[in-house]
Amino acid sequence: MSAILDNPIWNALTTGSKIHAEGNDCVRYMQRDKGQFVGFRTYSADEWEDLGGWFAQGGPIILFTPGEVAIPPAWTLRFQRPIWQMVFEGKVAPEASGPARALPLTEAHVTEMIALTQLTNPGPFFTKTIELGRYEGIFEDGRLAAMTGQRLNPSPFVEVSAVCTHPDFLGRGYGAELVRNQIQYILEEGKTPFLHVYPDNYGAIRLYERLGFKLRREMRVYFLEKA
Incomplete structure (x- = not known):
């Protein structure tokens, strides 16, 4: 079953995230106000041609692949790099270490959420990304200090994402509380949490390992634009 995660975007956009997807039976992309992810069934030439027909020049896409893939001339490679895929291996969420501080985030918070993700760069975040999952945040002095x-x-995996803390509020355990909450919510649905993290993000990796995540495999992330 874990082989599902070798092609996480395609399998998401055809199962648990399909309500957020456009495309056909061979290649799908996330609705553009929610994300830039594209999933291929096989990375065939026909699939790339279909994708190219849906995007204007400069249209950005993101791929997660288990290895290197050939990029057609119609797409410009902006960057590629290794990324770690980690999976939660526990049966229950870690115990909370302090009082609950997290609050649900709503559309009223989207402007603050976008500002925080632009500052901390946990990954692209757009006006409708909040619709993808159960976002929570911690506020300090009326400011959004952290979110996840x-x-x-x-399916049956759910990705924990947008883990970020404002630099003014680091070291207060906000990330641990927020990720722990997501683990709890996902397990309550009978699913398995997983996430992606760059291998040089040592602090985040230590946090995830402490909470029960283990490295599954190294993937590659590609950022492309329509040439």
Whole structure:
């Protein structure tokens, strides 16, 4: 079953995240006000041609792949790099270590959420990304200090995403509380939490390992634009 995560975007956009997808039976992309993810069934030339017909020049896309893939001339490679895929291996969420501080985030908070993700760069975040999952935040002095939510849902797995804390509020345990909450919510649905993290993000990796995530495999992330 874990092989589902070798092609997480395709499997998400055809199962648990399909309500957020456009495309056909061979290649799908996330609705553009929610994300830039594209999933291929096989990365065939026909699939790339179909995708190219849906995007204007400069249209950006993101891929998660288990290895390197050939990029057609119709697409410009902006960057690619390794990314770790980690899966929660526990049966229950870690115990809370302090009082609950997290609050649900709503559309009224989207402007603050976008500002926080632009500052901390946990990954692209758009006006409707909040619809992908159960976003929560912690506020300090009326400011959004930290947030986390859910993104890809390649059933029976759910991705914990947008884990970020404002630099002014680091070291207060906000990330641990928020990720722990997401673990709890996902397990209550009978699903398995997973996430992606760059291998040089040592602090985040230590946090995830402490909460029960283990490295499953190294993937690659591609950022492309329509040439």
